[in-house]
Amino acid sequence: MTRLPPVPKRPPRPATPAALRQAIRDEALRLGFDAVGFAPAALAPEARRERLQRLGDFLAAGWQGDMGWLGERADERADPQTLWREARTVVSLALNYGPAVDPMAALGHDDRAAISVYAQGRDYHDVMKSKLKALGRFIWDTWRHDLKVFVDTAPLMEKPAAQAAGQGWQGKHTNLVSRRFGSWLFLGEILLSVELPADEAEADHCGQCRACLDVCPTAAFPAPYRLEARRCISYLTIEHEGPVDRDLRPLLGNRIYGCDDCLAVCPWNKFAQRARETALMPRPALDAPLLAELATLDEAGFRRRFAGTAVKRIGRDRFLRNVAYALGNSARRAAALPAIERLLGDPSPLVRGAAVWALSRLAPQEFARRRGAIRDEHPDVHAEWSAALAEEVA
Incomplete structure (x- = not known):
């Protein structure tokens, strides 16, 4: 505190x-x-x-x-x-x-999780x-x-x-x-309730710059100053409760909680200062943790690891859904595949469904082998198997 x-x-x-x-x-x-x-x-x-x-x-x-x-x-x-x-x-x-460091640096390490700066403290x-x-x-x-x-x-x-x-x-x-x-x-x-002298309102200094619009992985800005939240990675990984649309999942990359891209590329950050409030500084455990490690978190482990942070508010199942998508987007097949296999047996159908997509994307041959062996009758998970099979046939 x-x-x-x-x-x-x-x-x-x-x-x-x-x-x-x-x-x-x-x-x-x-x-x-x-x-x-x-x-x-x-x-x-x-x-x-x-x-x-x-x-x-x-x-x-x-x-x-x-x-x-x-x-x-x-x-x-x-x-x-x-x-x-x-x-x-x-x-x-x-x-x-x-x-203190470039928040987009974690995007270059697809075996690790990119967590928004604001949620690391x-x-x-x-x-x-x-x-x-x-x-x-x-x-x-x-x-x-x-x-x-x-x-x-x-x-x-x-x-x-x-x-x-x-x-x-x-x-x-x-x-x-x-x-x-x-x-x-x-x-x-x-x-x-008392009227006090006002400061002068600030003017817009964006000019012709559109760096924040162009960097968005999901094209969530239909126009300057307009955000379609349904395509925003921060919305998809934090606010959205169900499965993410299949066409957006590859665009998440390894972002498992929020997205800093549009903030990080703003040219006005050249004047930015490092946070001086110690409570807001990143915890080491939240600075690009390994995806495979996060995939092992049960409910108690999730609560312990993210106690006191904004991450805890989305709950363990939604968080592990995001981890599964990130594993599916990883090029580190040897490290990601065992973690995906583990998530295929997760108690949460939301997590299992995300793991099905991750398996089909990362290891198509393994997916083909496993699809006949797994009998998951939950309708959402069954729909994921069917959709992945349809994509494979197509």
């Missing part, structure tokens, strides 16, 4: 909104936040309509996939004051999680929440202003709020880009 510095003795009550704003900024930085910004909680009617239109278009296209919650409480997503009528100021807080929700609560307690204890704290837990559009607060801009990959920290920022917010 992140150890927070003690709250200092109550300072004199600031006489002006500007002084209050400065006191909140100073305390936030003392608590370990890397950047702080302030924006009005109220949106102009035109801006509100634009946000609702963009969200509506995204949902109408079905790009949200299994994330049905994105369509809930749409009005609140578009306007902080609809979420909380008393809100007057959005305090946008950011934590830098910049990696402690779950950022926990780290961010503890700091936000400490800042909120400081504000309440000192000035008794009502407030609400958010960290990816409510229908608040945090990236537009961060841009309005001068933290950065939403890049063509739809993530926040900062001139100081590149594409490596976690965001959290505090809504305040």
